[in-house]
Structure formats: structure tokens, C-alpha cells
Amino acid sequence: MLLGRRTYEIFAATWPYADRSDPAVAAMNAMPKYVASRTLENDGLPWANSTLLGPDLPAEVRRIKGASARETVVLGSGALLASLIEHDLVDEYRLLVFPLLLGSGKRLFAEGEGPHRLTLTSTRATPSGVLISTYRRPEGG
Known part of the structure; x- marks a missing residue:
């Protein structure tokens, strides 16, 4: 999952505390989460399996897409999506x-x-x- 800062902060305030017996909650908490932000720091990512991306967003997204056969999903994150579209990464x-x-x-x-x-x-x-x-x-x- 690829998230912008605001969407990440909203999700991180909810999903880790949701009912873990729910398979959807368990899957969401277990999957890797990549965060695009210019203001957060790696130690400021409380949600499990979260990684802060470096400053070269297009290169980071290409690396993520190339490293896995699984799809990378963007939820919400309008500003992030605009950047991905601009760099032809969708x-x-x-x-x-x-x-x-x-x-x-x-x-x-x-x-x-x-x-x-x-x-x-x-x-x-x-x-x-x-x-x-x-x-x-x-x-x-």
C-alpha cells in the first residue's frame, strides 16, 4: 500500500486498534505500507510494517513496483496520486x-x-x- 502523509496518519490512528480477529483488519495491518512525506520521519511511523520513502518519489515507486509481483495500491492520498500521474506511474x-x-x-x-x-x-x-x-x-x- 502506498499512502500520502495525511491518509497514513488517518489510517494509523484507526487500523492498528481495530478488531484484529477480522481478516480484513489483520490483512491491512500485516501488509507493507510505504509513506510519501516530506515532514514525517521513520521513527514517527507507528503503524506496523510502515516505511518512509526517500525524497525521489518516482524512483522509490519504480523500485517498489519492480521489487514485487504484487500490486501496489494507493488509497485516498490525492496529492500523492497527482504526483504519480504526473510521472506516469499509474x-x-x-x-x-x-x-x-x-x-x-x-x-x-x-x-x-x-x-x-x-x-x-x-x-x-x-x-x-x-x-x-x-x-x-x-x-x-
């Missing part, structure tokens, strides 16, 4: 659309970003009406 987008109109909010993609061609590889609706769509970059692009 292979797949899983977008969740909730049946709720808020009227305002943060943009997922920065003004002036793109265009980027994507291919829809799957979509499904949950019983509660959430649409989950998966998009990938085209092969060779």
Missing part, C-alpha cells in the same frame, strides 16, 4: 462512484492534466449502487 485506475451528490469536492485529476487514453477493463455495481470501474493504460502506452 497502470490501473479503480474508480468508485457512490450514489451521493455532494455538490463540491476535490478534483481527482489536476487542472491541465492529460489527456491520457485508458481502456475500460471491467465495471460492476454493488447492491448499494456503488459503481466500480477499472481502467488500464493501453498496452505500450
Whole structure:
């Protein structure tokens, strides 16, 4: 899991204290967590299996992606995601659309970003009406 500082701090305040008998909680606490931050220090990462990334984020992410056959997931972390998009480090987008109109909010993609061609590889609706769509970059692009 790859997290920005704010998302990491929110998760680290909750997940380590959640019901460890829940398989989802156990999995979340056990997985490696990589934190992109210019203000945190390694000894300031209280959540188990957390590692602070160095200052060259693109190189660090390429190293993580190359070191494991498993996928690297970004949850939340809008500023981090914008940096990953800028450096062409996102292979797949899983977008969740909730049946709720808020009227305002943060943009997922920065003004002036793109265009980027994507291919829809799957979509499904949950019983509660959430649409989950998966998009990938085209092969060779």
C-alpha cells in the first residue's frame, strides 16, 4: 500500500486498534505500507510494517513496483496520486462512484492534466449502487 502523509496518519490512528480477529483488519495491518512525506520521519511511523520513502518519489515507486509481483495500491492520498500521474506511474485506475451528490469536492485529476487514453477493463455495481470501474493504460502506452 502506498499512502500520502495525511491518509497514513488517518489510517494509523484507526487500523492498528481495530478488531484484529477480522481478516480484513489483520490483512491491512500485516501488509507493507510505504509513506510519501516530506515532514514525517521513520521513527514517527507507528503503524506496523510502515516505511518512509526517500525524497525521489518516482524512483522509490519504480523500485517498489519492480521489487514485487504484487500490486501496489494507493488509497485516498490525492496529492500523492497527482504526483504519480504526473510521472506516469499509474497502470490501473479503480474508480468508485457512490450514489451521493455532494455538490463540491476535490478534483481527482489536476487542472491541465492529460489527456491520457485508458481502456475500460471491467465495471460492476454493488447492491448499494456503488459503481466500480477499472481502467488500464493501453498496452505500450
